[in-house]
Ligand SMILES: O=P(O)(O)OC[C@H]1O[C@H](OP(=O)(O)OP(=O)(O)O)[C@H](O)[C@@H]1O
């Protein structure tokens with residue numbers, strides 16, 4: 186695992202509900218599912234670039250034939266790499282005899298990746314190195330078909346270490362400490378027990394080969410998943426396929442990680458983002474459903490499916506950062522939420538520029554912040570409508586003044602372009618500073634030197650590196666009197682532990698600002714005091730003690746300190762930072778109230794353990810992950 190802040194992982198599942206023959210007839214190719222899965226995965230490439238994997242299971246093949254196939258890759262463009270390899274198999278068949286591509290029986294007997302159940306994964310590793318061994322899907326193999334298991338997930342458990350220990354206490358000997366293996370083994374353990382339970386129940390009644398079918402027909406996946414997941418503390422959308430073709434996607438009880446599905450009579454499809462399902466299958470957004478938190482979508486061997494409750498639901502706390510930054514902004518709901526985030530910042534922005542729209546230029550830092558910018562544009566226009574009305578209704582305007590009021594146009598400009606697609610989050614820390622200075626270029630000749638204030642919106646300020654190392658220096662060269670950085674997200678104060686690797690508190694510029702304020706105010710002893718209180722806790726999950734440190738200061742004090750920290754010493758413009766309030770974030774994204782990054786209110790008890798541990802690590806000078 187590199188030290189960079191991570192995005193998410195993405196999952197993609199397709200279950201063909203008809204025989205392969207049907208798709209060959211209708212779509213003229215045996216590659217129907219492959220092509221759709223490719224789109225489903227490429228459209229989620231924003232969620233993981235450390236590696237990718239695809240697994241395929243054939244239902245009902247005779248003993249002796251391979252029925253689970255898998256490719257994984259950590260190449261530069263892992264999804265392309267995998268699908269190229271899969272495609273090569275069909276190119277070979279084409280060369281051999283093109284008519285075989287229409288022969289579903291022959292294909293399923295002879296060619297891998299011609300099965301009915303597909304599972305794809307894009308990885309941003311949070312646990313374990315960026316090596317192919319850590320790529321999902323992971324396999325748990327057995328000579329008994331119904332004991333085979335393939336798993337891929339978007340997840341992080343705050344108690345991965347305890348889960349591992351439990352497996353060892355059971356007498357197991359996992360081949361790796363990685364969290365995906367731990368989860369795989371955990372589900373696998375209860376899958377084994379379920380196999381045994383059904384075997385014991387029916388053993389007198391059927392002969393052995395027949396018994397295998399009876400086990401598969403009676404397998405209670407809801408029970409397996411309930412027993413496997415009840416010890417998980419974390420955020421997860423965990424997808425799996427058994428060797429006999431039953432598939433599932435289970436979502437954490439607080440709905441932290443996203444999971445959507447869509448179906449028709451040909452397919453059942455699951456993905457982390459709606460945009461991907463829309464693109465791959467032309468689905469209508471309104472027909473794409475969200476897996477209910479605490480439920481599993483279970484697809485039987487025969488293609489029937491339903492949601493089943495697996496764990497009691499918790500208060501829904503879906504990750505708000507998905508809406509602010511991670512997920513693709515072309516999802517109509519996300520687009521309008523991002524706009525709303527921009528619009529809601531207007532009162533703070535107007536205050537910051539002293540209501541002087543004449544000498545202000547508005548712009549944004551590409552790419553994610555673009556919709557928030559459009560929201561900001563709408564907000565300014567709304568403000569101007571009210572302003573014009575009030576001026577006109579005052580009745581005191583001369584002809585010339587009236588014309589000026591009606592003519593006035595706010596200045597919205599594209600000042601920053603980003604010509605490298607690579608997101609700065611994905612490079613490791615050392616390369617990152619180097620990289621960010623080359624990623625952006627500025628539009629000169631728009632700002633009136635020493636006269637204009639520049640208001641520029643970004644989606645989030647995490648470490649402040651993008652601003653400090655690159656953007657502010659470049660913007661300063663345009664000559665503004667003042668630069669107001671607007672963040673559509675509130676101050677990121679607390680670590681995440683539910684799917685993204687943001688668990689080292691010292692990385693956050695808001696945390697560094699809080700430390701600086703403690704020092705300035707002579708409150709440095711509080712750090713030691715909180716540290717000792719955490720060490721004395723009998724259960725770190727009880728409460729988040731780091732909150733006590735932030736509670737010493739107002740939001741504005743922290744914002745001011747952040748602006749001091751990120752403003753490079755050698756620039757001329759005054760710099761200030763405006764952050765979204767948590768109330769406005771929640772109002773803009775009412776279905777995604779998971780705001781622990783900003784509030785420290787974690788949706789599971791393990792979150793408190795992570796933040797307390799992260800603080801202990803900081804105090805002890807340990808630069809390691811806190812879960
Ligand atoms: O404060 P920092 O730690 O530097 O991180 C915050 C920046 O990182 C992200 O940009 P990214 O380059 O991923 O761009 P995007 O907007 O194109 O997604 C995000 O949009 C912020 O601009």
Ligand SMILES: NC(=O)CC[C@H](N)C(=O)O
Nearest residue numbers: 193194310311312339340
């Ligand atoms: N971002 C994720 O969901 C990571 C999944 C898993 N924890 C891994 O590291 O592979």
